[in-house]
Amino acid sequence: MRTLAQVTAEPVSRQERKQRTRQALLDAALELLAERAFANLSLREVTKRAGIVPTAFYRHFASMDELGVALVEESMRTLRRMIRSARSNPRTYTHIIRASVRTLHEHVRAHEDHFRFLTRERYSGSGPVQRAIAIELKLFSSDLAVDLARFEHLREWNTDDLHMMADLIVTAMLSTVVELIEARPRDEETDALIVKTAEKRLRLIFLGVPNWRVVR
Incomplete structure (x- = not known):
């Protein structure tokens, strides 16, 4: 999976960038869920894997x-x-x-x-x-x-x-x-x-x- 920095380096609109960040969070969560239950997944782990700061998570999802x-x-x-x-x-x-x-x-x-x-x-x-x-x-x-x-x-x-x-x-x-x-x-x-x-x-x-x- 490409990092968010690589993805956002391409010239895109604000809406496209937001959608890509949202998808990066979904992809990161799915990768982390390969070996564990969803209840054991933390917001910080997901944002770290997606390459964004934890506070940015709430621009896309209200909760885990x-x-x-x-x-x-x-x-x-x-x-x-x-x-x-x-x-x-x-x-x-x-x-x-x-x-x-x-x-x-x-x-x-x-x-x-x-x-x-x-x-x-x-x-x-x-x-x-x-x-x-x-x-x-x-x-x-x-x-x-x-x-x-x-x-x-x-x-x-x-x-x-x-x-x-x-x-x-x-x-x-x-x-x-x-x-x-x-x-x-x-x-x-x-x-x-x-x-x-x-x-x-x-x-x-x-x-x-x-x-x-x-x-x-």
């Missing part, structure tokens, strides 16, 4: 919790957009499963620090950061429920059942995220097995839930 929430939003925003793109043309269940899982795999491998932070704080965090993760996952699930309703055999489902199925899919995908982050050994063969297992989980959900709904 606000920075944590911003990290959650940044971590989830791109994923939701990419997954939505993968689901943009749901010709078949197989198509949406394969596209979504492979998009998830690529995104986790490209942004492992973000996903390590999300999975750790989801289960062991507290306060605003943990609540922000819950909200983002709910939004993710709601987006998926809307997409599911586009399938011919799901159009007659009520909202509660669509959201239940979407929640199951999101839970399965989170399991895949954890498996990718914790994968040993870290090689193509291991990743291929994780992707294959993820696709199988989702097929079971797509095939099993409609049948459950018929016999319940």
Whole structure:
């Protein structure tokens, strides 16, 4: 990561400089979170890593919790957009499963620090950061429920059942995220097995839930 001094040496507007400093704080926090929980992170550590004085922190975030929430939003925003793109043309269940899982795999491998932070704080965090993760996952699930309703055999489902199925899919995908982050050994063969297992989980959900709904 380039230091803030290197970044701000380039001729930019005041607004651009402010945005770059804000991003430098987010990047610094994420680097420091690679081996620890958010609750153990201090403002002074973050500002030192970002290359700014501690008092300048408050020009961008009201508190460390606000920075944590911003990290959650940044971590989830791109994923939701990419997954939505993968689901943009749901010709078949197989198509949406394969596209979504492979998009998830690529995104986790490209942004492992973000996903390590999300999975750790989801289960062991507290306060605003943990609540922000819950909200983002709910939004993710709601987006998926809307997409599911586009399938011919799901159009007659009520909202509660669509959201239940979407929640199951999101839970399965989170399991895949954890498996990718914790994968040993870290090689193509291991990743291929994780992707294959993820696709199988989702097929079971797509095939099993409609049948459950018929016999319940």
